[in-house]
Amino acid sequence: MKMPKPRKGTPSKSAANTEAIPLGTSIDSLVSIKVGDVTITTERAHESVRRQNVARGQQALRRAADGIRTVGVTISETPGIPLYRVDPQDPDRVIRQTGNKVESGQFLNGVFRAKP
Structure with a gap:
């Protein structure tokens, strides 16, 4: 069975584990990430979620900094x-x-x- 080519901004149904993006989702709120032949399309994270994730990443980096700065093994x-x-x-x-x-x-x- 030949799968139809997905429209731009819609998820591919050819992958086994896909979930549909809810109807009514604005195309402007979507972001696509392409790695090789795989494209993942999802809703853009809200600014507050992005800020929280950046803060968590910075905290993790501070915790790991001593090990990263240590020279040699x-x-x-x-x-x-x-x-x-x-x-x-x-x-x-x-x-x-x-x-x-x-x-x-x-x-x-x-x-x-x-x-x-």
């Missing part, structure tokens, strides 16, 4: 599992540290090879 050591880092004296080499044993070398074909 913390890696905890697991016994017997080596940690790797770039050699600051030679960026072509890698330092491997397993417990108290520290080696410098390179990865060749995916395998670490220690070099003096």
